[in-house]
């Protein structure tokens with residue numbers, strides 16, 4: 001069986017609130033790697049040690065850093081892992097297979113836009129939707 005070690009992680013930036021969708025290759029994370037948002041803010045640090053993927057995520061909900069550990073095999077098998085803030089419970093990141101991560105982010109984006117629209121915060125005319133493949 002060939003295991004796919006490529007995954008994606010979507011992390012919501014604690015500075016500007018946008019989701020960044022990052023490619024991660026588990027086999028290339030033997031040394032830790034930092035990921036940055038488009039705005040320049042560091043949103044994630046990832047590395048693999050002792051068969052576990054260790055993620056340091058800058059939390060948008062409580063503005064602290066959280067450490068998450070996932071079993072290597074689980075990351076490769078699980079379709080999607082929802083990562084939420086342990087303090088507030090809000091979803092801050094999604095980790096998983098390519099298409100699932102994209103779907104999740106799209107769903108959450110849509111929900112967010114609908115909510116903001118219904119609250120009258122934004123009008124339909126000035127919404128710039130983020131296009132996902």
Ligand SMILES: [Zn+2]
Pocket residue numbers: 013014015016017018037038039040041
């Ligand atoms: Zn940002």
Ligand SMILES: [Zn+2]
Pocket residue numbers: 059060061062063064066085086087088
């Ligand atoms: Zn948090």
